[in-house]
Amino acid sequence: MNAPATFDTVAAPLPAALLDALQAAFGTRCSTALAVRQQHGRDESVFDVPPPQAVVFAESEAEVAQVVALCVAYRVAVIPYGAGSSLEGHLLAVQGGISLDVSRMNAIVRIDTEDLTVTVQPGVTRKQLNEALKHEGLFFPIDPGADASLGGMAATRASGTNAVRYGTMRENVLGLRVVTAAGEVMRTGSRAKKSSAGYDLTRLLVGSEGTLGVITELTVKVHPLPEAVSAAVCFFPSIDAAVRTAMTVIQVGVPIARCELLDVHAIRAVNAHDRLGLKEAPMLLMEFHGSPASVEEQAATVQALAADHDGDAFEWATTPEARTRLWAARHHAYFSAVQTRPGCRAIATDTCVPISRLAEHLNASIAEADAAGLPYFVVGHVGDGNFHLTYLLDPDRPEERDTAERLSAQMVARAIALEGTCTGEHGVGLHKQGFLLEEMGAEALAAMRAVKAALDPLGLLNPGKILPPAA
Known part of the structure; x- marks a missing residue:
């Protein structure tokens, strides 16, 4: 089951008395301007949802409590808002209501x-x-x-x-x-x-x-802060070789701090965006923390393990400037890839599986994406069995959205079958609701509903998220 691409429900107008009370309490920090509402009605997901009906900028805990109490009194939804960087529709006002922006509470x-x-x-x-x-x-x-x-x-x-x-x-x-x-x-x-x-x-x-x-x-x-930090990149002949290296590093107990995967599509994108000149091949980006001696020992062990899987072209970075250059490849991957297809929208799906099943899961997911012919790229925190496969869609071609949702569903179903999870870190939001029953079972889902009912009996706190609609 996949979440719908649009939400057609028209929320009831805000009670005039509620809007009057909020504007009296917050003045210009309560906004109904369309531009402000639209800013708070979009995250990095592909869902098209009407914006919240008003936005309130809170500056203290007391003000947050005041907004929530007013919304409860008038039976209006309240959606917390931070930086707006979520990926699964967490902050969208699917039932209308007030977006409660806490970004000014930054002490x-x-x-x-x-x-x-x-x-x-x-x-x-x-x-x-x-x-x-x-x-x-x-x-x-x-x-x-x-x-x-x-x-x-x-x-x-x-x-x-x-x-x-x-x-x-x-x-x-x-x-x-x-x-x-x-x-x-x-x-x-x-x-x-x-x-x-x-x-x-x-x-x-x-x-x-x-x-x-x-x-x-x-x-x-x-x-x-660690006494010594060293970063390295290593390139591999295939995704499988890179992932199996990462698996081995974890299984032998190397206390690596970071172990990130970028596929060839991600490398091409960051090369074009940042002019990094990296070899266009599957890459592991690793970082080691500790004393100078322990960092050197970790790095030597990983280099030997990588060589067993035909890893080569190691590039080491021990200065902050050199490490920043290498990590730019990872941190810029998403936006670099999106720019390779101007005007596109992205569906970024993440799953997490036991480390021993990672290669099986990732290889199958890539094979399905290649067969579908949809542009994509892969990045992943492969050191803990988590990866992100992001599909780049033409918003004017609904068949591409359908293909991406099908691939995402197949990927999630396989992760759950491998004793993993539908989301390693993005969260459920709107997009992963349909997979909770399969992953957790009816009993666990019922317990979650009971907790929600106990703590939010009117269902006004960020409604429509996590729990799938009741049948």
Whole structure:
């Protein structure tokens, strides 16, 4: 089951009394201007949905609670909005309502260098946080590519290039402050590294995509900047050889920090966009963190393992400038590839499987894409069994959208059959709802519905996301 390409339901007009109350409380920070609403009604997905009916820019936790309480009183949907970089339709107003923009809540509240924790407001972006942390000799490792907000990253349980060593948002969020559907502020977790106190509400809310509450503050783990960092690229005769190298690196226990795959289509795109001059062949981009001796040892081990799979043309980068040049290939892959087909739209599908099944899954997915003849490219966090296959579509040719959705469904079905998941990091949003029953079963889906009903009985928090429509 795939999500529809358009949503034709016309939302009821906003109650005039609600709009009056919001404009009285927020003045120009409550906007009904079409341009502002359209900005908050699009993410990086391909869904065409009418924009929210109004946008409110909150600047404090109290204001978030005020907006939620007003929306609940008037039975109007409220959709949290951070940086707008989501990929699966998370922020779209499928039932109309208010887009609650928390991007102005961007203060770094507290840096605890001795405890290796940081407390931030939800609008703080990962680049902003790391810029502040570098002066303390620390860094926040979660790197989904886009300069996403930490509130949005927690809401979608983001991960990215460093997850193979440092984990995802699930492992790095210690505590939250959240405005509930009742307009009340709830605190979860603490700054302690572990706890056995009651239900783990923090983990419940991380990945809930704004459907259970609006995050207003996060306490996250940070890490010391490694003493030595080295990056390398290695090229392979085939995708299979590259993936099997990555599998071997993980299976023998090399503590690699990043292990990213780019296929030949992605390499061609970034070469054209950034003039990098990389060899046009499947490539692994790797990074090693630790002491100078441990980094050297890790790198030598990986180079030997790559040679066993015909990897060659190793290029090493030990200076920040050289590493930035290499990582530009990975971070620019999406937008570089989109520019190879002007005017196109992209469907970026991600799945994650046990590392032992990665080669099987990726090889089959690429074979299906090649047979379909639709332009695509592959990038992936192959060190943890996660990859993204992105199809480039002509929006004026609906048959291309149909082909991409068919390929995506086949890819997801295979991932689930291989004991994997329909999404490794993008989240469910609108696009992956139809796969939850197959992946989790009716009992788990019923439990999720019960949690949603308990915490949001009116169904007003980011409605229409995660849970498929009830039959």
